[in-house]
Amino acid sequence: MKKGISQATIDRLPLYFRTLQLAADEQLQIISSDELGRRLDITPEQIRKDLATFGQFGRKGIGYDVHELKENIGKILGLPNRWRLAIVGVGHLGGALANYVNFSSLGFSVVALLDKNKSLVGTRVNGLTVNDASKMKRVVAANEVDIGVITVPADEAQGVADALIAAGVKGIWNFAPTKLNVPSTIPLVNEDLSIGLSTLSYHMSQE
Amino acid sequence: MKKGISQATIDRLPLYFRTLQLAADEQLQIISSDELGRRLDITPEQIRKDLATFGQFGRKGIGYDVHELKENIGKILGLPNRWRLAIVGVGHLGGALANYVNFSSLGFSVVALLDKNKSLVGTRVNGLTVNDASKMKRVVAANEVDIGVITVPADEAQGVADALIAAGVKGIWNFAPTKLNVPSTIPLVNEDLSIGLSTLSYHMSQE
DNA sequence: TAGATTGTTAATCGATTAACAATC
């Protein structure tokens, strides 16, 4: 694990990546930290500092090669790994994620769906058959799943996380509004929608 | 707008709120910053510091009254306002949010759905009829919408944001993967799912 | 050459952590 790189920096990399993608779509060859900053509302100094963490990608007096920088950031983010996802909990949110198109363009693909609800097992969602959650280990192995996506109720989330890890997933993307305990070797990202909504409420309540 | 309160602190308030809710469900009367910290993996000092920003809620030597602190944090977050949401873009994600149950327990309710796709207009989702997005102003006024939820493709998001603000919403919850320009008087929270997934990829790629 | 822009070091700012007096 590379040390000394702040989460704040890592969180900005996907923004740089996306903006470079759009710039490439516009046939832009070269882009400056100034222009990148303008498009993202981030200071150019911040962008140069972030990039300098990983290497020297630009040319003084010129700027950054759009395509080259995009490729480099993509590699830093590990996007070429083409991660394979399994979604556990095929409710409304799980189903929506199964259909979400933005992920495939980044190199992620949903390869398996699981649910413990027998009435869902066997049905098809976005071309995938829902598997019985009790067959976690088999499904994860057969589909070479890298990432487990948790979209079950909060009180079932820890059990699902444990099962996913036992089955061999390498990372967890958690949508359940609860704190999960996972080994420090398993990266975990929490996507807690009610936090964002609550902080919006907070800001709307000021003045 | 209350100044000098960090976003980091505000982001932790919903976690405290939820944990207190669970503690209340367990009939717990009193809780210490130590116990709260244990349940959330946050240091007790951090919790006391956060709370001290807003007032004195505890009793030295004793701890915090669970119910009272929950109520106080709820008020700080503005949850008693019972905000009314309109979802623009009834695709998979918009539909999932329309059905999402966690919000109502926090005092949010989805009161209107809009989409520009004529084949969706008039259909019902979770008991609500989908309105034509071109009738934004009328729908927002008629339903007293406070918060606009944007679940349209990135290239349509700015237009939808402008229309929502013109129609009078007080805040925006944006799921489109793009930077939105809104007046500084309109609180905006971005919920960009691909950022979380990309940072997960980053961490999984280290070592 | 003059102008533009990076990469990097130094300065500043803000958030977290530690320490402890107050007090139940």
Added chain:
DNA sequence: TAGATTGTTAATCGATTAACAATC
């Protein structure tokens, strides 16, 4: 009283911003 725990001040740590030499 002794033990527990808050609220708050001081110390530390880390992230952002500013400045500027290098160089295209």
